[in-house]
Amino acid sequence: QSKIKWRLQTYAGPALAEHVIKPAIDSFNKIAGDQMEIELFFADQLVPTGELFRAMQSGTIDAVQSDDDSMASPTEVTVFGGYFPFASRYSLDVPVLFNQYGLNEIWDAEYSKVGVKHISAGSWDPCHFATKDPIRSLEDMKGKRVFTFPTAGRFLAQFGVVPVTLPWEDIEVAVQTGELDGIAWSGITEDYTVGWADVTNYFLTNNISGAWAGSFFANMDRWNELPDNLKELVRVTFDSSHYYRQWWYWGGEASLRVNGTKMELTSIPDKEWDTVEQAAVKFWDEIAAESETKAKVVEIFKKYNSDMVKAGRPYRYG
Amino acid sequence: MPSWTKSYIRFVDGLNRRIGRFAMYGIFALVGVLLWSSISKTFFDPSLWTLEIAQFLMVAYYIIGGPYSIQLGSNVRMDLFYGNWSDRKKACYDAVTVLMLIFFLGVLLYGGLSSMAYSFGYFGKEPIGFLFGLVIGTEELGHLERSPTAWRPYLWPIKLVMCIGFFMMLLQVSSELIKDIAKIRGEEI
Amino acid sequence: MSYELIAILMFSSMMLMLMTGQRVFGAIGGVAVIAALALWGTGGSDIPFSSAMKLMKWYPLLTLPMFIFMGYVLSESKIADDLYKMFHVWMGPVPGGLAIGTIGLMVLISAMNGLSVAGMAIGATIALPELLKRGYDKKMVTGVIQAGSSLGILVPPSVVLVLYAMIARQPVGQLWLAGVVPGLMMAAMFVAYIAVRCRFNPKLGPVLPVEERTVPLAEKLRLLQAGILPIVIFASMMVPFINGWTSLVESSAIGAMAAFLAAVLKRRMTRDVFEVSVRQTLAISCMFMWIILAALGFGAVFDGLGAVRAIENLFTEQLGLDPWMILILMQLSFLVMGTFLDDTAMLVIVAPLYVPLVGALGFDLIWYGVLYTITTQIAYMTPPFGYNLFLMRAMAPPEITLRDIYGSILPFVCVMVLALGLIMAFPNIALWLPHYVYGL
Ligand SMILES: NC(=[NH2+])NCCC[C@H](N)C(=O)O
Ligand code: NA
Ligand code: NA
Numbered sequence: 001q002s003k004i005k006w007r008l009q010t011y012a013g014p015a016l017a018e019h020v021i022k023p024a025i026d027s028f029n030k031i032a033g034d035q036m037e038i039e040l041f042f043a044d045q046l047v048p049t050g051e052l053f054r055a056m057q058s059g060t061i062d063a064v065q066s067d068d069d070s071m072a073s074p075t076e077v078t079v080f081g082g083y084f085p086f087a088s089r090y091s092l093d094v095p096v097l098f099n100q101y102g103l104n105e106i107w108d109a110e111y112s113k114v115g116v117k118h119i120s121a122g123s124w125d126p127c128h129f130a131t132k133d134p135i136r137s138l139e140d141m142k143g144k145r146v147f148t149f150p151t152a153g154r155f156l157a158q159f160g161v162v163p164v165t166l167p168w169e170d171i172e173v174a175v176q177t178g179e180l181d182g183i184a185w186s187g188i189t190e191d192y193t194v195g196w197a198d199v200t201n202y203f204l205t206n207n208i209s210g211a212w213a214g215s216f217f218a219n220m221d222r223w224n225e226l227p228d229n230l231k232e233l234v235r236v237t238f239d240s241s242h243y244y245r246q247w248w249y250w251g252g253e254a255s256l257r258v259n260g261t262k263m264e265l266t267s268i269p270d271k272e273w274d275t276v277e278q279a280a281v282k283f284w285d286e287i288a289a290e291s292e293t294k295a296k297v298v299e300i301f302k303k304y305n306s307d308m309v310k311a312g313r314p315y316r317y318g
Numbered sequence: 319m320p321s322w323t324k325s326y327i328r329f330v331d332g333l334n335r336r337i338g339r340f341a342m343y344g345i346f347a348l349v350g351v352l353l354w355s356s357i358s359k360t361f362f363d364p365s366l367w368t369l370e371i372a373q374f375l376m377v378a379y380y381i382i383g384g385p386y387s388i389q390l391g392s393n394v395r396m397d398l399f400y401g402n403w404s405d406r407k408k409a410c411y412d413a414v415t416v417l418m419l420i421f422f423l424g425v426l427l428y429g430g431l432s433s434m435a436y437s438f439g440y441f442g443k444e445p446i447g448f449l450f451g452l453v454i455g456t457e458e459l460g461h462l463e464r465s466p467t468a469w470r471p472y473l474w475p476i477k478l479v480m481c482i483g484f485f486m487m488l489l490q491v492s493s494e495l496i497k498d499i500a501k502i503r504g505e506e507i
Numbered sequence: 508m509s510y511e512l513i514a515i516l517m518f519s520s521m522m523l524m525l526m527t528g529q530r531v532f533g534a535i536g537g538v539a540v541i542a543a544l545a546l547w548g549t550g551g552s553d554i555p556f557s558s559a560m561k562l563m564k565w566y567p568l569l570t571l572p573m574f575i576f577m578g579y580v581l582s583e584s585k586i587a588d589d590l591y592k593m594f595h596v597w598m599g600p601v602p603g604g605l606a607i608g609t610i611g612l613m614v615l616i617s618a619m620n621g622l623s624v625a626g627m628a629i630g631a632t633i634a635l636p637e638l639l640k641r642g643y644d645k646k647m648v649t650g651v652i653q654a655g656s657s658l659g660i661l662v663p664p665s666v667v668l669v670l671y672a673m674i675a676r677q678p679v680g681q682l683w684l685a686g687v688v689p690g691l692m693m694a695a696m697f698v699a700y701i702a703v704r705c706r707f708n709p710k711l712g713p714v715l716p717v718e719e720r721t722v723p724l725a726e727k728l729r730l731l732q733a734g735i736l737p738i739v740i741f742a743s744m745m746v747p748f749i750n751g752w753t754s755l756v757e758s759s760a761i762g763a764m765a766a767f768l769a770a771v772l773k774r775r776m777t778r779d780v781f782e783v784s785v786r787q788t789l790a791i792s793c794m795f796m797w798i799i800l801a802a803l804g805f806g807a808v809f810d811g812l813g814a815v816r817a818i819e820n821l822f823t824e825q826l827g828l829d830p831w832m833i834l835i836l837m838q839l840s841f842l843v844m845g846t847f848l849d850d851t852a853m854l855v856i857v858a859p860l861y862v863p864l865v866g867a868l869g870f871d872l873i874w875y876g877v878l879y880t881i882t883t884q885i886a887y888m889t890p891p892f893g894y895n896l897f898l899m900r901a902m903a904p905p906e907i908t909l910r911d912i913y914g915s916i917l918p919f920v921c922v923m924v925l926a927l928g929l930i931m932a933f934p935n936i937a938l939w940l941p942h943y944v945y946g947l
Pocket of ligand 1: 394622623624625659660794795849850851852887894895
């Protein structure tokens with residue numbers, strides 16, 4: 001029996017992938033030995049990120065790591081991937097929402113409809129602004145051309161931010177060539193890891209979401225062809241990727257704020273930032289009005305967040 | 319050569335020439351969008367759509383203009399040997415190797431149609447059948463694909479333009495093939 | 508099939524197809540498609556189209572038609588005539604002076620467009636006939652124009668550096684600035700070469716006859732005004748860009764507009780000029796884009812089939828060379844491939860393999876961009892396959908034979924190799940300016 005080969009493309013570029021996915025793939029390949037090999041490709045390497053979903057669905061690539069939003073998956077849950085404004089505060093919120101509040105089931109149903117296997121969801125870092133010029137008030141956000149996620153961009157546009165989407169690998173250069181004024185795509189760990197800290201000067205400590213939500217997916221036929229032991233191995237090693245990111249980001253966020261030298265921290269006062277949080281409440285309702293499934297997800301977010309507030313510290317402050 | 323070949327060539331070349339000459343003024347549309355982009359950035363709020371529109375324009379420009387560029391003979395060849403051959407010998411080689419080009423364009427078009435079917439919300443394995451059904455009304459539109467940007471334009475129009483371009487390119491290349499065959503047979507077209 | 512075998516098979520069939528003289532994009536695309544259908548598995552047929560989408564998202568490519576348009580407007584509208592007169596009058600009295608002036612002319616033209624075609628066209632149509640009429644050695648002056656025009660892609664703006672920037676993911680601004688000093692240095696080396704040769708053999712470049720030389724000083728000074736235009740066009744594009752007021756693609760549109768307006772204001776934008784510039788811009792842009800499209804598809808298939816890994820492995824592990832040897836080997840392979848592969852295709856297919864390696868070996872990728880550009884220029888000029896050779900043959904007056912053209916380039920290629928060596932040995936020649944301007 002010949003070795004099974006998968007091509008997996010992540011939406012992250014090489015520098016980031018070194019942490020967020022490569023270790024998991026390496027251990028998968030080590031364990032799977034002669035039975036299977038996953039070949040890892042980076043952002044836009046084989047197909048452009050915009051075509052990622054389609055390419056997986058039609059079998060051009062076998063598996064994908066991405067948030068639903070970036071790859072524009074044709075499902076009802078797309079907007080909730082990446083950074084849905086203020087849906088979560090900590091990276092642990094994401095696995096809880098998926099495993100204990102019922103998002104897994106919804107995602108599974110939605111992706112099965114379009115011929116794709118949803119393997120598992122995990123969380124990454126919070127969404128902060130990294131900019132060339134400082135942001136100290138909402139006024140400062142106006143007119144800034146910022147690389148961000150589609151849905152986050154839609155939300156931020158009401159504050160005068162001009163969201164721009166470009167291939168991930170081009171971002172650093174686009175900041176230098178003036179195509180972008182900044183980035184709202186990650187926490188500070190990533191800013192330092194991928195080099196954005198070198199081309200921007202300021203880091204805004206307010207974030208519009210505490211954790212990125214994204215998933216591993218596979219072409220349905222390819223998935224079904226796997227023997228059970230390999231399915232299990234895929235799940236376990238991908239979970240190890242989720243776990244790696246939990247501590248890698250959490251530790252990095254704090255230590256770089258304290259010890260990092262490349263970016264100056266700025267903040268928008270809580271009072272003013274409250275406008276943004278209020279706007280998110282409205283945004284949630286707008287999205288919920290779009291369809292039943294979306295309403296269900298928003299419902300779950302609301303329930304979860306109110307539970308967390310009721311639970312009090314350390315789940316939620318204030 | 320049969321007489322239909324003549325009319326075929328006249329038709330294809332004429333149509334592509336017209337389309338190409340229309341496309342070539344696209345350069346000014348492109349300049350306009352980019353200038354507006356810098357103006358709006360300097361004096362007002364930057365526009366959301368400029369970069370994407372410019373990208374669509376550029377793609378349309380070179381794909382729709384492609385057949386005309388073939389007519390103009392501007393597509394370079396490695397003419398280390400080719401350059402020294404007689405016209406007839408050139409035609410002989412071209413008539414064979416152009417099959418590679420046709421094959422390339424055919425697969426490009428197939429990929430384009432499949433991607434276009436996807437942009438109309440079809441997720442199955444027979445994109446051509448679906449598109450055909452869409453035209454004759456036995457299939458329905460599904461989830462319309464939108465660009466994953468904040469502006470979120472629908473993507474089917476640009477994909478449609480690209481498919482048309484690839485198709486016209488195929489026609490143009492087939493017209494070149496007929497011309498080569500005529501040349502080999504020593505006939506004037 | 509092993510990765511090595513796939514790599515060899517794909518590459519050699521591409522070379523073979525190219526030799527048949529089929530259009531470059533067809534040859535490359537055809538091989539890519541066959542490999543995709545035969546070896547990829549499910550969904551391989553979608554790759555060429557997804558390359559078209561990838562190309563669409565490569566926003567710096569928007570500059571390409573702009574810079575091409577600029578070049579055609581300049582050469583077709585004969586805006587450069589005045590410039591030519593300026594150099595003619597000022598440099599005429601020196602042995603070889605007109606040839607030296609032609610290099611100066613090429614430098615100014617290079618600052619106003621992103622390719623070498625414009626310089627070539629202006630050189631071949633305006634300068635060359637005059638030089639021949641004045642008894643300059645035809646072999647030398649043909650070489651002068653080819654060498655001089657190749658500065659077009661080293662002095663900003665440069666299309667080749669934009670393409671390189673896209674693949675190496677390096678800032679265009681820094682790359683462009685990195686090209687300035689090497690470009691001027693190379694121009695100076697050309698001048699030195701001409702001056703020395705004409706000094707020892709004045710017959711190569713006779714001094715202008717007295718009647719032509721006696722131009723009143725006032726007239727001479729008036730002619731200097733011609734130099735203002737290139738500076739204005741250059742500045743209209745570069746100043747907002749370097750200051751970050753406009754983005755790269757916006758600046759390119761400003762440059763295109765500036766060139767167009769200049770031609771209109773000088774009343775040179777006739778119907779014919781307009782027609783030719785617009786049409787040729789489409790033709791050349793299409794040529795580039797279709798090659799890039801095919802090469803991106805080839806690259807994706809090559810990569811997805813694991814051939815990239817085979818090559819990386821070869822360079823880093825199997826050959827066991829030190830970094831400089833690898834670097835030199837890469838340059839050589841560019842030169843060899845340049846003898847039969849189109850440079851754009853070469854860039855899109857090969858640079859993604861080389862560039863990460865160059866970075867990993869600890870070299871500066873801005874500096875490498877300059878090396879790459881000069882290497883491409885050499886490849887442009889060396890037989891059997893070289894764009895500039897073809898262009899020259901197409902545009903030069905009939906008394907210049909292909910033999911003359913082939914024979915003319917050798918000394919200039921030597922000068923360029925020398926320049927390449929200098930920049931390799933002293934990276935600061937390239938890096939000083941970008942570091943200074945961007946305060947690195
Ligand atoms: N990839 C190509 N076809 N390049 C053609 C450009 C060559 C030409 N000598 C120039 O620099 O303008
Ligand atoms: Na230039
Ligand atoms: Na060559």
